[in-house]
Amino acid sequence: MGAVKTKRMPRAVREQQMLDAAVRIFGRRGYMAASMDEIAELAGVSKPLVYLYLNSKESLFTACIRREAEALVEAVRAGVRRELPADRQLWEGLDAFFTHTSRNPDGWAVLHLQARTHGEPFAAVVTAMREEIVVFVTQLIVDAAREAHRDPHLPGREVAGLAEALVGAAESLAAWANATPGTTARQAAATLMNFAWAGLGDLMDGRPWSPPEPDQDAQDRGQTGGSAETSPTR
Amino acid sequence: MGAVKTKRMPRAVREQQMLDAAVRIFGRRGYMAASMDEIAELAGVSKPLVYLYLNSKESLFTACIRREAEALVEAVRAGVRRELPADRQLWEGLDAFFTHTSRNPDGWAVLHLQARTHGEPFAAVVTAMREEIVVFVTQLIVDAAREAHRDPHLPGREVAGLAEALVGAAESLAAWANATPGTTARQAAATLMNFAWAGLGDLMDGRPWSPPEPDQDAQDRGQTGGSAETSPTR
Amino acid sequence: MGAVKTKRMPRAVREQQMLDAAVRIFGRRGYMAASMDEIAELAGVSKPLVYLYLNSKESLFTACIRREAEALVEAVRAGVRRELPADRQLWEGLDAFFTHTSRNPDGWAVLHLQARTHGEPFAAVVTAMREEIVVFVTQLIVDAAREAHRDPHLPGREVAGLAEALVGAAESLAAWANATPGTTARQAAATLMNFAWAGLGDLMDGRPWSPPEPDQDAQDRGQTGGSAETSPTR
Amino acid sequence: MGAVKTKRMPRAVREQQMLDAAVRIFGRRGYMAASMDEIAELAGVSKPLVYLYLNSKESLFTACIRREAEALVEAVRAGVRRELPADRQLWEGLDAFFTHTSRNPDGWAVLHLQARTHGEPFAAVVTAMREEIVVFVTQLIVDAAREAHRDPHLPGREVAGLAEALVGAAESLAAWANATPGTTARQAAATLMNFAWAGLGDLMDGRPWSPPEPDQDAQDRGQTGGSAETSPTR
DNA sequence: TATGAATGAGAATTCATTCAT
DNA sequence: TATGAATGAATTCTCATTCAT
Numbered sequence: 009m010g011a012v013k014t015k016r017m018p019r020a021v022r023e024q025q026m027l028d029a030a031v032r033i034f035g036r037r038g039y040m041a042a043s044m045d046e047i048a049e050l051a052g053v054s055k056p057l058v059y060l061y062l063n064s065k066e067s068l069f070t071a072c073i074r075r076e077a078e079a080l081v082e083a084v085r086a087g088v089r090r091e092l093p094a095d096r097q098l099w100e101g102l103d104a105f106f107t108h109t110s111r112n113p114d115g116w117a118v119l120h121l122q123a124r125t126h127g128e129p130f131a132a133v134v135t136a137m138r139e140e141i142v143v144f145v146t147q148l149i150v151d152a153a154r155e156a157h158r159d160p161h162l163p164g165r166e167v168a169g170l171a172e173a174l175v176g177a178a179e180s181l182a183a184w185a186n187a188t189p190g191t192t193a194r195q196a197a198a199t200l201m202n203f204a205w206a207g208l209g210d211l212m213d214g215r216p217w218s219p220p221e222p223d224q225d226a227q228d229r230g231q232t233g234g235s236a237e238t239s240p241t242r
Numbered sequence: 243m244g245a246v247k248t249k250r251m252p253r254a255v256r257e258q259q260m261l262d263a264a265v266r267i268f269g270r271r272g273y274m275a276a277s278m279d280e281i282a283e284l285a286g287v288s289k290p291l292v293y294l295y296l297n298s299k300e301s302l303f304t305a306c307i308r309r310e311a312e313a314l315v316e317a318v319r320a321g322v323r324r325e326l327p328a329d330r331q332l333w334e335g336l337d338a339f340f341t342h343t344s345r346n347p348d349g350w351a352v353l354h355l356q357a358r359t360h361g362e363p364f365a366a367v368v369t370a371m372r373e374e375i376v377v378f379v380t381q382l383i384v385d386a387a388r389e390a391h392r393d394p395h396l397p398g399r400e401v402a403g404l405a406e407a408l409v410g411a412a413e414s415l416a417a418w419a420n421a422t423p424g425t426t427a428r429q430a431a432a433t434l435m436n437f438a439w440a441g442l443g444d445l446m447d448g449r450p451w452s453p454p455e456p457d458q459d460a461q462d463r464g465q466t467g468g469s470a471e472t473s474p475t476r
Numbered sequence: 477m478g479a480v481k482t483k484r485m486p487r488a489v490r491e492q493q494m495l496d497a498a499v500r501i502f503g504r505r506g507y508m509a510a511s512m513d514e515i516a517e518l519a520g521v522s523k524p525l526v527y528l529y530l531n532s533k534e535s536l537f538t539a540c541i542r543r544e545a546e547a548l549v550e551a552v553r554a555g556v557r558r559e560l561p562a563d564r565q566l567w568e569g570l571d572a573f574f575t576h577t578s579r580n581p582d583g584w585a586v587l588h589l590q591a592r593t594h595g596e597p598f599a600a601v602v603t604a605m606r607e608e609i610v611v612f613v614t615q616l617i618v619d620a621a622r623e624a625h626r627d628p629h630l631p632g633r634e635v636a637g638l639a640e641a642l643v644g645a646a647e648s649l650a651a652w653a654n655a656t657p658g659t660t661a662r663q664a665a666a667t668l669m670n671f672a673w674a675g676l677g678d679l680m681d682g683r684p685w686s687p688p689e690p691d692q693d694a695q696d697r698g699q700t701g702g703s704a705e706t707s708p709t710r
Numbered sequence: 711m712g713a714v715k716t717k718r719m720p721r722a723v724r725e726q727q728m729l730d731a732a733v734r735i736f737g738r739r740g741y742m743a744a745s746m747d748e749i750a751e752l753a754g755v756s757k758p759l760v761y762l763y764l765n766s767k768e769s770l771f772t773a774c775i776r777r778e779a780e781a782l783v784e785a786v787r788a789g790v791r792r793e794l795p796a797d798r799q800l801w802e803g804l805d806a807f808f809t810h811t812s813r814n815p816d817g818w819a820v821l822h823l824q825a826r827t828h829g830e831p832f833a834a835v836v837t838a839m840r841e842e843i844v845v846f847v848t849q850l851i852v853d854a855a856r857e858a859h860r861d862p863h864l865p866g867r868e869v870a871g872l873a874e875a876l877v878g879a880a881e882s883l884a885a886w887a888n889a890t891p892g893t894t895a896r897q898a899a900a901t902l903m904n905f906a907w908a909g910l911g912d913l914m915d916g917r918p919w920s921p922p923e924p925d926q927d928a929q930d931r932g933q934t935g936g937s938a939e940t941s942p943t944r
Numbered sequence: 945t946a947t948g949a950a951t952g953a954g955a956a957t958t959c960a961t962t963c964a965t
Numbered sequence: 966t967a968t969g970a971a972t973g974a975a976t977t978c979t980c981a982t983t984c985a986t
Binding site for chain 3: 740741742743823824826827828851854867868871872874875876877878879880881882883886893897898901902904905906907908909910912
């Protein structure tokens with residue numbers, strides 16, 4: 009099991025192997041239940057080497073969190089075209105988010121489940137990343153109001169709460185989509201977009217938010233999109 | 243800080259003391275980091291007694307999860323009057339949920355953070371409880387559609403996703419409300435209700451969902467309600 | 477090897493067994509080279525029990541040092557009759573000191589070799605004990621001067637240096653006596669007493685200090701004394 | 711702090727750098743607590759080079775002990791003019807000894823504290839050196855007796871004990887002088903010389919041994935001598 | 945009902961030491 | 966002459982769990 013034992017490789021490479029193994033073990037077993045022995049074995053190296061490069065279990069865990077947080081933020085950032093209208097940006101962000109988390113479930117487990125469960129030092133990194141995303145979403149909500157030429161009657165705290173709810177719903181859906189076979193990132197994004205933008209009330213009235221044309225959009229980004237399930241234009 | 247050392251009390255009482263202590267420790271330290279020593283000390287009994295009554299750490303943890311899950315479901319159930327319209331039922335359920343979690347943060351931490359992070363046996367209990375709630379919410383959505391005499395054009399999976407998103411948002415807001423000083427359960431419920439029912443689109447258009455009259459409602463349930471921040475009738 | 481495995485004994489007894497074992501191992505191997513495993517085995521208990529009672533290697537070592545230091549000081553104190561003239565007191569103190577160290581070589585090694593070699597926290601305990609003894613000796617020197625009705629022309633620092641030298645010589649002779657077969661505590665005490673009181677110069681002139689009558693003295697204290705080798709009355 | 715990193719230097723030089731570093735680390739941390747990593751870093755070389763030149767930790771430690779022992783014996787030997795009377799020789803030896811140990815505290819710590827605390831192989835080297843010095847001192851005592859034209863009534867073992875006590879007192883005073891600010895090597899030597907030669911009894915009677923004239927003596931040896939504190943000529 | 949005494953099993957971490965270049 | 970990469974073997978310490986009373 010674990011990586012093939014290739015001897016004598018440069019430090020940078022070994023470090024990534026170790027982080028790969030650590031993310032996998034931490035994500036599945038949890039921080040405390042993960043043992044350095046298991047991580048080292050999965051990485052195909054001896055324990056002392058793990059300590060030599062990553063210093064301690066805490067520091068290894070932190071390195072995992074940091075790497076995964078940066079990768080996630082980067083994935084979302086790269087998936088959003090800032091010149092589009094706010095709702096389209098939100099859609100793209102959600103799509104990128106669900107895509108990344110579904111492709112990288114262990115990393116997502118580290119961020120979403122493990123990091124938050126083991127005290128300030130670790131949680132802080134995730135909190136910072138989450139804050140970045142919440143701020144981004146908050147801005148999108150404000151932009152959307154401006155684009156609608158409306159005074160949204162929304163005080164600051166209210167907007168914060170909405171952004172928080174949206175991000176929370178996304179996080180939760182990510183786990184659900186991963187656990188529900190046959191659910192694509194695109195479908196999860198569409199569901200949430202509808203929920204967030206149109207609301208249950210409008211959905212009851214048959215007025216969902218309209219996701220972009222899947223085919224055309226896929227061509228734009230080079231992705232193979234399944235069609236969102238609820239898509240009549242409002 | 244532990245319970246006052248009273249010797250020789252009936253088993254049922256001792257067990258509750260132990261569970262109280264265990265929930266507190268598990269909620270704060272996490273499952274793995276919690277030690278049976280600390281739990282026994284906080285419960286004011288010797289370790290062998292904990293084992294005599296609760297058998298093992300796993301079994302103790304399971305008992306905690308079960309107790310807290312039942313308490314939460316019961317709190318929500320008791321808070322909802324099933325004869326009201328769907329949106330009012332949802333509102334009452336959210337209110338009851340946020341109230342319970344804010345009053346019982348350690349129990350909530352056990353359910354939301356710890357139980358899900360330590361493998362199937364534990365997660366299963368929470369999943370079952372969550373499923374109960376998701377089913378309830380799903381039913382509410384279907385009811386709402388029926389009440390609106392509409393065919394909502396929503397396939398089953400889509401409704402499941404919406405309920406999932408709603409519950410996820412609620413869970414996330416619970417943590418946020420607990421962590422944000424000055425945020426009441428009622429405000430959290432109002433924010434989420436708006437978000438869920440009206441959606442961002444409608445909120446942009448100045449058409450939020452209308453929460454019930456706080457004063458009258460408070461009289462109904464015996465609570466002192468702060469007024470929801472976004473409340474013009476639609 | 478190690479103590480006979482007698483199960484289930486009261487804590488206080490087990491603790492002494494552990495300290496006995498620890499003193500022996502620390503004294504022979506040194507602090508760092510001693511392993512908790514070895515100590516536990518020699519004590520006839522499991523390692524966790526050692527930790528349960530003594531908390532850590534450091535704390536165990538400290539407990540050893542403290543116990544041995546107190547035992548040594550007590551032995552010297554009990555061996556000296558304070559109503560005698562200064563030189564007799566010094567003699568009795570030296571005799572008690574060499575007797576104790578020769579009967580308890582591991583304890584002496586802990587104090588003299590190990591404790592001083594492993595940093596402030598440990599050395600401090602020994603330093604305090606040594607200071608107590610140096611103060612006692614200093615007082616004896618001053619008393620001796622007073623008894624001789626002399627102004628000894630000795631400034632404070634000089635007396636301190638003399639006491640220090642005397643104690644140092646004693647410490648060194650203790651190791652030598654232990655390592656040189658056939659050397660009794662009484663002989664060591666006599667040699668040092670001569671050296672200290674008469675000085676090499678007087679010894680050259682055939683004027684040594686006179687130790688007390690061995691037989692009579694032994695009767696006083698219940699000890700079987702070998703006769704000191706250099707004993708003509710001055 | 712380590713040596714400046716100069717690449718490619720002759721083996722002999724590198725070896726001395728390593729020994730310098732090792733003496734410092736061993737002297738401060740102790741044998742077991744010293745790590746080869748730290749020593750290599752302080753020496754400014756890689757660990758494998760240390761092994762290439764010095765073979766092992768044990769062998770490195772032995773090399774340190776040997777070097778420091780030789781340096782100390784050589785310093786004492788060079789400080790004593792063998793043509794002087796015995797007491798003057800003793801005085802010069804003590805002065806040289808205290809001077810060397812105070813200038814080289816890490817080396818002295820290695821010899822006095824570390825080497826004796828870590829088993830026969832190491833202690834043996836120091837014991838041999840010490841023996842050399844004890845023999846020298848023993849000879850001085852015998853010489854002194856001969857010079858006094860006296861039969862000192864001192865059997866061999868007694869003389870050995872006296873020499874042992876004298877050397878032990880010197881070792882102890884060296885640590886004391888190093889730890890007591892403002893105490894010079896010369897003062898320490900004077901104190902001990904008085905103690906050893908005159909003895910407490912004579913000191914009480916106001917008849918100390920007379921140290922040589924500091925100024926004249928300093929001219930002899932090229933040292934700036936502080937005056938000894940107790941110096942009336944006998 | 946209740947507990948003081950005790951341990952097997954495993955956790956993180958460190959170190960002296962070597963290999964391949 | 967010199968080193969980056971790598972490890973086997975301990976070491977300290979903790980924990981869930983049980984026994985005997």
